Amino acid sequence: MRYIQDCEIVAHDLVAPKHWRMRLRSEDIARAAQPGQFCMVEVVETLYPFLRRPMCFSEIHDDGFTLLYKVEGEGTQLLSQRVPGQTCSIQGPLGNGFPIAPELERHVIVSGGIGVAAFPALARALAETCGRPPEVILAARTRELLLCADLFRSLGCTVHLATDDGSAGEKAYAARMLERLGPGPGTLVYACGPMIMMSTTAAVAARAGASCLVSLEAQMACGDGACLGCVVESKVEHEGEKMVRVCVDGPVFDAALIDWEAHNTAYDL
Numbered sequence: 474m475r476y477i478q479d480c481e482i483v484a485h486d487l488v489a490p491k492h493w494r495m496r497l498r499s500e501d502i503a504r505a506a507q508p509g510q511f512c513m514v515e516v517v518e519t520l521y522p523f524l525r526r527p528m529c530f531s532e533i534h535d536d537g538f539t540l541l542y543k544v545e546g547e548g549t550q551l552l553s554q555r556v557p558g559q560t561c562s563i564q565g566p567l568g569n570g571f572p573i574a575p576e577l578e579r580h581v582i583v584s585g586g587i588g589v590a591a592f593p594a595l596a597r598a599l600a601e602t603c604g605r606p607p608e609v610i611l612a613a614r615t616r617e618l619l620l621c622a623d624l625f626r627s628l629g630c631t632v633h634l635a636t637d638d639g640s641a642g643e644k645a646y647a648a649r650m651l652e653r654l655g656p657g658p659g660t661l662v663y664a665c666g667p668m669i670m671m672s673t674t675a676a677v678a679a680r681a682g683a684s685c686l687v688s689l690e691a692q693m694a695c696g697d698g699a700c701l702g703c704v705v706e707s708k709v710e711h712e713g714e715k716m717v718r719v720c721v722d723g724p725v726f727d728a729a730l731i732d733w734e735a736h737n738t739a740y741d742l
């Protein structure tokens with residue numbers, strides 16, 4: 474079931490430079506949302522900017538959900554000015570979400586930068602259904618951009634920190650951390666972050682015989698499969714084209730399906 478609802482902003486806090494956490498109230502959307510799915514957010518009530526912005530459900534509560542976002546441009550800048558007590562129009566849930574596969578031996582979340590937003594809801598679902606919380610690799614450029622570490626720990630996850638500048642955890646890229654954790658054929662890796670980080674993570678997982686799911690981002694207009702604004706190149710033909718739509722075929726994809734070379738991100742470590 475999908476909704477378009479005016480949801481009350483319950484809380485809205487700056488959690489790091491240019492990074493905000495917004496909690497919204499909607500029992501309907503919360504009941505329908507699955508980890509990995511997203512919504513289209515109307516950033517202001519006026520006609521400009523016209524297009525809604527896609528955001529994943531970072532946490533799903535009984536009475537609503539939480540968004541975690543980075544101010545990138547005009548839309549997210551305007552969103553950051555909204556205050557508790559106001560309402561925000563939300564369309565969703567949209568997209569496919571992560572499958573929850575308790576039969577697998579090991580679950581490893583690999584997050585880069587604001588890609589972490591996709592994972593608190595997933596970590597909770599895995600901890601509750603698999604009996605064993607996932608391991609989490611939390612990577613960011615600097616210490617202050619490592620978000621949600623305490624939240625993951627409160628769910629029982631082992632959290633491995635990595636920063637590009639070595640200001641916290643290891644001075645290493647996320648994919649290198651994954652390699653060190655030694656994934657194997659019984660491992661499912663979940664990745665979200667910059668394309669280059671997902672590409673290298675997918676390469677490490679493939680080499681180890683592990684499965685890898687990626688949550689992709691793309692600019693979106695309709696969020697509904699109609700405008701083809703969000704297509705990415707895939708390796709296999711899908712409805713006659715080697716393209717997939719992030720909004721309806723994803724945002725979660727098997728990494729083996731994505732044509733990383735077409736995105737100039739097919740680097741190996």
Ligand SMILES: Cc1cc2nc3c(=O)[nH]c(=O)nc-3n(C[C@H](O)[C@H](O)[C@H](O)COP(=O)(O)OP(=O)(O)OC[C@H]3O[C@@H](n4cnc5c(N)ncnc54)[C@H](O)[C@@H]3O)c2cc1C
Nearest residue numbers: 526527528529541542543545546547548549590690691692
């Ligand atoms: C399914 C999905 C879920 C997402 N979830 C989150 C989330 O939970 N938290 C979060 O912070 N962001 C998320 N994003 C990205 C977010 O939608 C964009 O950052 C936002 O739309 C930017 O809007 P803006 O008006 O601020 O920037 P704009 O002015 O539209 O753009 C500013 C800059 O960001 C680039 N940009 C815009 N949209 C995207 C995009 N989707 N992907 C990559 N680059 C983009 C533009 O090319 C431009 O350089 C998600 C995107 C998708 C597709």
Ligand code: FES
Nearest residue numbers: 696698700701720
């Ligand atoms: S955003 Fe229109 S098809 Fe995906």
